[in-house]
Amino acid sequence: MLHLRRCNLPRLLSSPAASPIPFPVHRLISAAAPSISPNPSFAVEDYLVGTCGLTRAQALKASIKLSRLKSPSRPDAVLTFLADLGLSGADVATAVAKDPQLLCTSVEKMLAPNVVGLTGIGLSHTEIARLVSLVPFSFRYRSIVSNLPYYLPLFGSFENLLHVLKCNSNLLGTSVDKFVKPNVAFLRKCGISAWDITKLCKTATWLLTINPERLPVIVACAEGLGVPRGSLMFRHALHAVTFLTEEKIVAQLEYLKNLFRWSHAHVRIAISKHPLILGRSKESLQSRSEFLLSEVGLEPAYIAHLPALICYSLEGRLKPRFYVMKFLKENGLLDRERSYYSAVAVTEKVFVEKYISPYNEAAPYLTEDYATTCRGEVPPRFIFASTKGGL
Structure with a gap:
């Protein structure tokens, strides 16, 4: 397999979608490249365009991270391996554009063992190929095999996991024991169910990967807005305040109060019912205030009790x-x-x-x-x- 000519690689990778074919460990290992010898005629940028399918702009950006690559031997082995795994040419181009160093990863020492490990925990080659395309950098580390058995039951399904990874591609590379488990345990202690944690992670995955010492501060801040732990809106309140300082929250509350002609009680009612209005831009709030109050003629109290109005298009x-x-x-x-x-x-x-x-x-x-x-x-x-x- 390694003796495929380089001119065959673009054809191999451009197939609509190579169907995932089961292949034994020895075939995975056989895709490993021989020792790399310098090739004076090898041009990384041209290789990325002609063989990997990147645009010229993508190749120029990616080539900076591959300045030490002097031979196509290892990249050829990686591309052959990915094609055998079932990635289409478009999938490979996406993966390489996201993580050019994937091309320098050892098939024998890293990629093949990771695929074998993921297959061992129940993933199909199709699912593994989707992971490679979405988070290629995770495949350069063994932690992907040890972390996935924790995340799959946490999120409930492989599809849910993919959705979360689209929001936080670094999740699989974060230490589960040091960050994720302590944060999940604390959220459950706050009365947030496993199902709500899953929904929370689809929009605020960073709550799992932040320093566990910061999470109690965020929880206290959410409670300070009048949103009690265990309420339906509590996870939205956590999302709203995660990256806001106390000063910014106070300033936003004051802005809402003045803009919608609310009393202090109205502000608390609105935030408790729809905490995400804290994250709306001033321009967005201004335009909705003018329309709802002036043109529609709604009363400030009406809007405060139905604050979802502020978040509609x-x-x-x-x-x-x-x-x-x-x-x-x-x-x-x-x-x-x-x-x-x-x-x-x-x-x-x-x-x-x-x-x-x-x-x-x-x-x-x-x-x-x-x-x-x-x-x-x-x-x-x-x-x-x-x-x-x-x-």
Whole structure:
């Protein structure tokens, strides 16, 4: 296998998706490259483009990390190994672009043993290939084999693990005993269930890998916002305050208070119900405040008790649905009184079923006008003599 000509490698790697084929340990080991001898004509950047499928820009960036590579022997062995494992040419290009040093990894000493170890804990070659494509740098260390048996039951499935790795690609390289286990134990002590930890890790994986001494501080900060441990919103509060200093939190609370004309009690209510508004940018908050208070005419207390309104898309949801409701009310088409929040909170499918479809005959252009508004334009039929406080 090692005697494949280099010109065959691009063809081998460009196959749509080599189906994972089971191969014994001795074949894995046979992919190891012989001792590397300098090749004066070898150009790393050209090799990355011509053989690995990287763009010229990617190759230029990657070649900096491969300055000591003087021969294609080991990279050829790695590429052959990855192709045999089932990675397509696109997968290989992605992996190499993420971690160019993968090409310098020993097949015999690291890649093959890791694949054998992962197969031993129940992963298929297809699953291993997906891991290589997503977190190639983890395959340069033996810790991937020792760490995965802990993470798979923690996250509940291989698909959940992949989702978490997309958010925190360093997870598999973090010490489980030093960081992850202590943090998971503390979160469970706080009343967060294993299922909630899994959901938390999909958006705030760093809570598992931070210094365990910092986690109690974050928990205390979340509780200080009026979100008790064990509540449904507690994991969102942890997410919201993880990277915020006490000074920044105080400043954001004051900004919210002034912007939405809230009392201190209103701020606490809003944060306890939807802690993630702490992470919204000032520009985002400003635009929603102007629209909800001035144009829709909502009371500050109403927004404080339904703070999810602040996190919905302004152009994609808040404005289009307001204009539809306003149109229906102005034309006497609403069959009963409905709150603005009830229209905003439902899914797109339900909104269309309740507020668009029933009026196709009475308002034949409503579907078109709604679609136009979702694109950021306000059609003439949605321009009223007074749009202020219409619901």
